Amino acid sequence: MIEFQNVSLEYDRRVCALRDVSLSISQGECAFLVGASGSGKSTLLKLIIRELKATSGRVLLRGRDLAQLPGNTVPKLRRQIGFVPQDILLLPNKKIWENLAYAMRAAGHTQREVRKRVPEFLDRFGVLYRANAFPSELSGGEQQRVAIARALINNPLVLLADEPTGHLDPEMSADILGVLLDINNKGTTVLMATHDIMAISKLHQRVVTLSKGMVRGDMFGMGNLSLESASV
């Protein structure tokens, strides 16, 4: 589904955020991306949505080289991918329900579908009671849940989530992890960057560790990777 072949990414000559990364994520897989701050997690995710292009090497999605995609097909690519950015980017001037409705309309859904599906999703993520509020009126954790709901509302093939539990308390964080695993069980490929090593260590899922832009570990569960080397 997702393949990195010897990918390097230099923001400029001094900042090499990824170095010779090779990584393959199969359809239906769930993988967590861990590593110290600055190790390249967000950069790796941004390459998959073509927000960035590899400096060298190739990034493939379902066998297609993303660097070769014409610019006008990038929106179509992004509709297949649910993305929860690290800095929650809800539209500030639109109400919560409108944020979800907007994403659905952009993907070509009808008003009728929007009216049915948006409340269902807000309810599923426990934010239906805030449907008419603006993003700035929600807590960080509530905004995070809306961002996840929005990323999932068009049934993406792949869900990329960058620290989606960063603003959540441990209980809510476990809840969100449960939701993501559930979505994965239903067939969506999930790749999630996180610092929450304690939470994922219990899950026995694939964990890819980045260190200074390189893949340093790739295993099921946390193995004997120390918390220190994975860096919280």
Ligand SMILES: Nc1ncnc2c1ncn2[C@@H]1O[C@H](COP(=O)(O)OP(=O)(O)OP(=O)(O)O)[C@@H](O)[C@H]1O
């Ligand atoms: N737009 C940018 N311009 C220049 N350098 C950047 C840019 N974005 C990120 N970097 C650098 O690239 C490296 C990797 O950053 P990235 O955001 O991918 O790390 P991260 O693993 O997501 O970190 P965090 O856990 O703090 O979110 C860092 O050294 C960072 O300073």
Ligand SMILES: [Mg+2]
């Ligand atoms: Mg990041």
